[in-house]
Amino acid sequence: MSTTQSKPNDGSQTQHAKATRTFELPTLLQRRDGEMTRELLLQPGQHGLGMTPASLLADTTTTATCGYCATGCGLRLHIRDGEAVGLTPETDYPVNLGMACPKGWEALRVLDSDERATAPMIRDTNGDFVKVSWDEAFRRFCEGFKQIQAEHGNESVAFVSTGQIPSEEMTFLGALAKFGMNLLHGDGNTRQCMATAVTAYKESFGFDAPPYTYDDFEQSDCLVFVGSNPCIGHPIMWERVLRNKNNPDIIVLDPRRTETAMAASEHVQLRPKYDLQLLYAITNELIKQGYVDEAFVNAHTKGFEELRNHVANFPIDDVAPQAGVDSVQLRRVVEKIGRGKAVSLWWTMGVNQSYEGTRTAQAMINIALMTGNIGRPGTGANSITGQCNAMGSRLWSNTTNLLGHRSFTNDDHRREVAEILDIDIDRIPNQNSLAYDQILDGIRAGKIRGLWVIATNPAHSWIDQKGARELLDQLDFLVVQDMYDSADTVKHADLVLPAAGWGEKEGTFINSERRYGLLKKVCKAPGEALADFQIFRGIAHYWGVGEMFAEWTDPEAVFRIMQRLSAGRPCDVSGIDGYEQIDACGGIQWPWSSEDNNGFEPEQQRRLFGDGVFFYEDGKARLIVDAITPVPEPPCDDYPFWLLTGRGTVSQWHTQTRTNKSPVLRQLYPNEAYIEINPANAASMNVSNGDPLVIRSRRGKATATAFVTPTVASGQVFMPMHYTETNHLTLSHFDPYSRQPSYKDCAVSIEPASARNPVERENIQ
Template identity: 60%
Template sequence: MIKLPTTAATLTDRVRSAIRNWHGPLTRELLREPGRFGLGQLPASRTPDATTTMICGYCSTGCGLNIHLKDNKAINLTPTTEYPVNLGMACPKGWEALNVLNADDRATTPLLRDSASNGKLRPTDWHTALTTFTDRFKAIQHKHGPASVAFLSTGQIVSEEMALLGALAKFGMGIVHGDGNTRQCMATAVTAYKQSFGFDAPPYTYADFEQSDVIVLTGANPCIAHPIMWERICRNQRSPRIVVIDPRRTETAVAAEAMAGEHLPLRPKSDLTLFYGLANLLIEADALDHDYIREHTTDFDAFAKHVADYSLDRVANETGLPAQQLRALAELIGSGKRVSFWWTMGVNQSHEGTRVAQAIINLALMTGNLGKPGTGANSITGQCNAMGSRLFSNTTSLLGGHAFTNAEHREKVAMALDIPVDRIPSEDSLAYPEIIEAIDKEQIKGLWVIATNPAHSWIGQRDFKRIIDKLDFLVVQDMYRSAETAQHADLVLPAAAWGEKDGTFINSERRIGLVKKVAEAPGQALADFWIFKLIAQYWGCGEMFAQWESPEHVFQLLKRVTADQPCDITGIADYRMIDECNGIQWPFAKGADLSSERRLFEDGRFYHADSRARFIFERGRPMPEPVNEAYPFVLLTGRGSSSQWHTQTRTSKSSVLRKLYPQRVYVEMHPADVRRLGIEAGEQVSVASRRGALQAIAFVTPTVQRGQVFVPMHDAQTNRLTDPVFDPYSRQPAYKACAVSVRRVAHWERQAIE
């Protein structure tokens, strides 16, 4: 196999000089034709027909892909058989990853809204775009203060770009507030791990899927959301008992039942009661690891006293699960030698998700199921680089998992980056929902959105679109000009996509993998990294980022800021080492064991000052929006198919993927409910909440319980319905449950559903 060079630095010396010395004719030439200097082109040093490997750019699984090149162009891909994540497997999205780069609606030039011509977005040049960006944002800050401009980042770009964005915004531009779209998927897990373990530290490796005797999946549907992880479960030779805890009989629940597992269809948002009840049953049966509790945890006695109130009868009544089924699950967990607990959005996207995640963590702690093969309290991440965002986006925590509020941390990061410490904010940013609230209150007047689509994805769409219209200036940086948020922008900056840039992603099991440039960005589109470098120069803080010469140079800086942190990666030499090792899990300090798969807490030591994990618990709170006579159904949301991804900005560009999922919005309903309402299968119905309504096709299925309906999250209309309430600790939106009504739509009021 011939591999492309893994170095990310492909600029000529002339262009490096132009970026450092931002004046003169060469700079203007660079702006006019960036592709001539390698900003939009493949590396010059390569073999015309070759194969290279890189990481998929969709979900957090982080699959390895072989990219096949001909005449210097990526023409096809296949899954990498030797990559320890996917072992030669790929889901439909991965197979189509290259095709979506060629969409007709790619952003190929900057677009500026022209107030003189009906407010339309018109093509402009980079110089005008960057001058406008700088002048407008500086004017807002001058008039309203530094905190009047904010940014919304992403889990979709490489770690090096995230770090440069966060450093540029907060250290260079003086922006106080910035958050990422990982707030929508992973903030709950982050908060739960930090409070329980002392650091955001998912402890597992994917090998644990294959080494467990008991696998408990809560609010997770890996058959659809993470197909390769389900394939890893199917490779388990230990005949594991698989338990799926979910109100809906999902594809994963059906598959588990076929493998002698079981499905527990609990009432929506009764999961905290369930896990406290299971803990109480384990204590009553003395099915505990007393040595582990004594030597490695704190606050167990208080936890045991708390869960004593959760009797078997109470839990059965509140969850709707039979007492016999609850007792059998407790016995299964208590007797299992290798029990692993897994969760994802069904837990995280909840009004009390942090405490639910910690209730799962508590079960693992009290039974000693941490740090050993086939065990763990394991959060499955959502986006391809959500883990990179958690460590390096510089949004709600300082680079490398440090704290903005800690003076020693600020000094350490300033020294590592060779910047004045007073350029680092000493206060935390507002969280995503608080940024939106500040826009509504007209405290934030300018917003910069990078590689995310909140006009589609943010909870409570009617209010969100009203709120962003209050902004004085909205900049959207995206690979597609058609994204809903870009349609609201005053300025659109065209960005290169996965496969058109270099850098690293970090997957759910903490594995750092490479992204490589194997295709040209279209038109004048630039990698986000170079857009940030250009903005730094136009803003006047370019010298601060002189060391940030290329993504691989930035990786070396990130190594410095992780030194002596739980996520220490100082032992990774360079990109080539990552490539040759098929990815490397953090932590990887100097002298670390170069094994392919490593789990955390094997020594029972956690990241609190006393090296102990904490039992954390709290009385549950009722679902914020219970059903009533006017809104008698509970709405559930989730992934629709393995061929869809989030807001479908990318997957909708593939003709193959479009054939694999329904083209119209649908709502799953129980047969008894449709009979009661006089609805026919395939009929058009209206689903309405207190906030809005959508029209959908009725899909009749017993996989949803009576009194519940399910609508996939991918359609923009879905978030007309969702209730904008948030977990008080993680500030993550509670997308998963709210009250709705369903009725037949009369012929005269039917709308075409695209």
């Protein structure tokens, strides 16, 4: 495996201006008999606002990575008297090149909210929250979970983490939970967005390794988007597509006529969940038309004959009518892919959040490999990541993978980690954690009695939401660690730990193109809220394992530990010269090993597999195919509509715990749930724009406002995922390989709210 050649480092700065670094503010804590001191949660060398606080007394700027999506834009923060007072996009940052979406522009505004969690809270015997000291909160945390472990075993407590905290905090959390607290089970909410891509890459390439760099958006002459709407979901990436000077063909496979599809040269508007069959049909036709790079396939892949035999069962003329598309159009798509000199294939949640998502992603990987479209500018089978640090979670959360993307079941890997961390190998579990859905099943079965939720909101976001909320209430002890006390999951908690957010702490995020970027502290967290990092330090102390984490004094110290853990791995970052180099370079893509850093500084745009060598022992990628599986819940007479879900507008994000705190963003999207419905279906029900509708599935019911639009096909409807109503309806089923939920399809019925009597309408709402 190789990356693009780098440039010699002559000691000068890169094009990205060096920025001022800021550090965690001191936080006064109540003492507990002299044990819990102010110094415990301070970072060594900290005084005031950082290394050179005097420099921040005057007006200045500093650049930090945005904390919303995994694009990883650079934001120029304007500092006055040591506090950020505004921001603008960073013009020289190699990701966004001076652009920002509305969420990025409002990143500071959402921190200033009266819904922020500002003090630890415990639920009293009356069911009300009462504020307590950090001393009491840490005591309750440890007593609650230790009591459950003593009565029911270590496996009776689990944690659910996030893709939205820095990598250093993820590493600390995973090590503390697994090695310090003896928890076996922990998963991240990246299971909801990226598990499919992880599994697909691991099986095909031998490692979870997105091969691309954002420059590929501008270098392709043919871009294929499957289940991806970057115009809305990742608008800065879409801006990079618009900068492409090659007049590229843009091909979109999507059941909806999305904003991206409207700009495409070919919109293949297939029926829901026919993407795998369609990709197999395209693969078959590419082979038949002779568009295979046989030299590359023979030298660098395994499984081509099995692939050829499998896709032969999917002729275009048979598959096209089943998928609801035109075979002539499909042949045009094949020609454009086959004749393209630099073809890139991109997918997001429309593929990942599917019960066949892993194999669908691998169908795109197969096309890229067999046509030789990998390792060169403008090529690749490229997963666009969702959350700001989902890549960090994949490498460093210590959930389904051991630190550095190792395996818990590999004794050599466990030994490596134990030696690097100087801990007993027996502290490292030798079996894998349950996945997110299996943790919830464990609660249902009474096997998991305590849960720690960090920076995620499953009471809103988890599939079949009603069932998830019931399970949260079934727990003996639920701890929620969050920025906002208004988050849906907080309402179910027994203990709430108030956390600092983006801009109030430091660390690194890893974006979709594998780039480490810096998060910086430019604001004070409100009240007694602490950085998650410092909360973990406090828990380690009270749990009695503080000595195990004596070296874990501050985020950059943990980054150095991460570097040691990465050495020799495909994700090696041992060559990065600390936070200062990341800052000066405008981020650094992994890998960047100590061997790479030998008088060279990292090139800004580096892609993987330029030498055709993959991460298997034989260096060859795998071409993987599988049987088609039936849709778990197709439409029927009682529930005649497909329900599709996805992003609503550029201004919305996830469960809206942040975006709805901005008055500007709230004006840019409908504040109430809406549902897109085709004009023909609306006319048949005598429904007009703005009418209230009742939507039912086998799980529950919801109300939403009708949005009549031809962008959805007849028999299909679409609801944005950001509203709580949407997951009242979704079906709890999963990809068997990645365990990722399939949010994008279930069967529903729809009727006007006025069709019911007034009493029932009131109960519905």
